[in-house]
Amino acid sequence: MHLLIKSAKLFNEANAHHLQVVDIEVKAGIIQRIGAELSAPGATEITGKELWVSAGFVDTYAFFRDPGFEYKEDLASGCEAAFRGGFTRVLLQPDTFPYIQTKGEVQAMLSKAANAPIQVLVAGALTENLEGKDITEMLDMHRAGAICFSNGDKAVADTSAQMRALQYAQHVNALVMSYPNDAYLSKSGQVHEGVVSTQLGLKGIPALAEEMQIARDLALLSYTGGRLHFSKISSARSVELIREAKAAGMQVSCGVSAHHLLLNHEVLPGFDTNYKVMPPLRTETDRLALLKAVAEGVIDVICSDHQPEDVEHKFLEFDLAKPGIAGIETAFSVVASACSPKELAAVLPALNQRPAQLLGLPAVSFEAGAPADLVVFDVAETYMVEKANLRTKGINNPFIGQNLKAPIRLVVRGHHHYISHA
């Protein structure tokens, strides 16, 4: 492998060339040179209209369905999809079957993914069988390589269980991930409760279901101490709750899915189940507040919330379809499509630097001699998402057939690389 990235604007604060247009030579998985007007005979040149280059993206919330649901996705297809989406490090959620809830399952996952193009990171289950009752062997899992603990999409309804989990995780100073969703207020809900749910006769999930759980968890956190991360939030009021908690000095962080930055509930008429997601798509006011909060840093990270599904679970009546978008390949372009180039520059740290920090991962270096971990995309281009070009097994991507901005041109992680010719 010998690559020469030509005239790309670098986004890497630690580097002297940050925000400069540079050429980067990569050979054998190592950054060889970075500077102006480089030439490298024999190298494959990566060129474009207006290239940007950044550290490979880090995803804090994705499901690869392996083991247990390999017909929806498996580790190999998930990793390849992630890599082509610009993600070089991905935290997998424990909602597999069996659940990732013991040392053995953590080790098995990490060893199975050892040769993947991306670095697979594992969140151990927070509670046994994700039932939200008894806490798991977190210390053992942590020693085996689980870097944080999460109950995935199954919010812990039992307050005392959530309290014990927050207390126990502190033994290893582990991050606890919480999907804020009140099980009672959201029961049988399909979409955001609002004028659109009213028009469509679909049972609504009030934003209150999320906000109450955030308020509850923040109260617990101030009692227990520890580190809490809300995996995906969706309402403007949630942003304010977290803004206030951060201002009060609490160790709290939060994420938002890429699709919540581009879509609102007005896409729902037509009952396309690809738009059924949890938390639900909310109002335009919420969307704009989320986008602003990412740029301000109140929302720390943007995740893919990659949830691949097969025909049997998605091609159904709206109420019966599983929620989720298989969006890890399009997540970055979805974010780029929600932003002006200036806004994209402001939210980029939520895709690379901040999630790495949050998960305690080493920062990516662009210095000569460093292992390459980068993504190159063209902010002056758009492309049409085509099913044939996606590597996920999931059929559920509402952006298929749509034009998105900033196609990815190159992804490199050490010896692994992907060049897009689309």
Add this chain to the structure above:
Amino acid sequence: MSAISTKHLISIKELSTADIETIFNTADNFKEVINRPIKKVPSLRDITIANIFFENSTRTRLSFELAEKRLSADVINFSASGSSVSKGETLIDTVKNILAMKVDMVVMRHANAGACEFLSRNIDAKVINAGDGAHEHPTQALLDAFSIREKYGKVEGLKVAIIGDILHSRVALSNIFCLQKLGAEVMVCGPTTLMPKFIGELGVKVSHNVREALEWCDVANVLRIQLERQATRYFPSLREYTLHFGINRQLLEAVGRDITIMHPGPINRGVELNSDVADSSQSIILNQVENGVAIRMAALYLLAN
């Protein structure tokens, strides 16, 4: 002959006011037909219609079937309860079966909002929604508005109160859209727990006091209350509902206005409506039933052409 702008009849939302007028004018003709000694016309000869009911229904299914037979269509009926097979598989399989049987039109009732939309996107046949979850029941709204028009000569400018369980009601939603398109003013009235929080954003008045609603309206469309089918109890008892939201002669006389009473049926006599109201001269409930056949004939006829 006129036509309507949509290929299917899935929601009132997607109809134009002109479409509704076309359906009404066509229904006027069919109403005359079904009052003739020979009630049958050959309009839909060689057209095959499948009535597929995933939810129990007596009068809607009968009304559609009668409308189809009056138009000389070939009719097949399929009823299924969702208990034995997973509902999702059933609908997909239904889609495949319809495709294989070369059915021209499908009339479907289903427990899930959007099910008819789903069907229409996946089969060639034309789809008529006979009720999908809490979404819409377009022919009910059309026959309701048609009955109001018949009584008053117009719908525009009238005040219509829809009273009962608004939260779970496809009839309420379709009625709101239909009446608004025709220029009526709409109020919804029911217990706070049976009122969608954002219903006001549809441009309707909201009341939680049945007397207030009756004092305001020209027409009261009273919905059936179903305690038995609710997984969650939205109100404590039928008794309490009747005491606070039931409509009886005494209440109507106290209000002292000549209000027209409607009900989509079947009535829970003594719950939302007392017999002394349902069977009174103010009630047009049986006219609604008769008009239902004419409206459904019109819808079937216009879609088939």
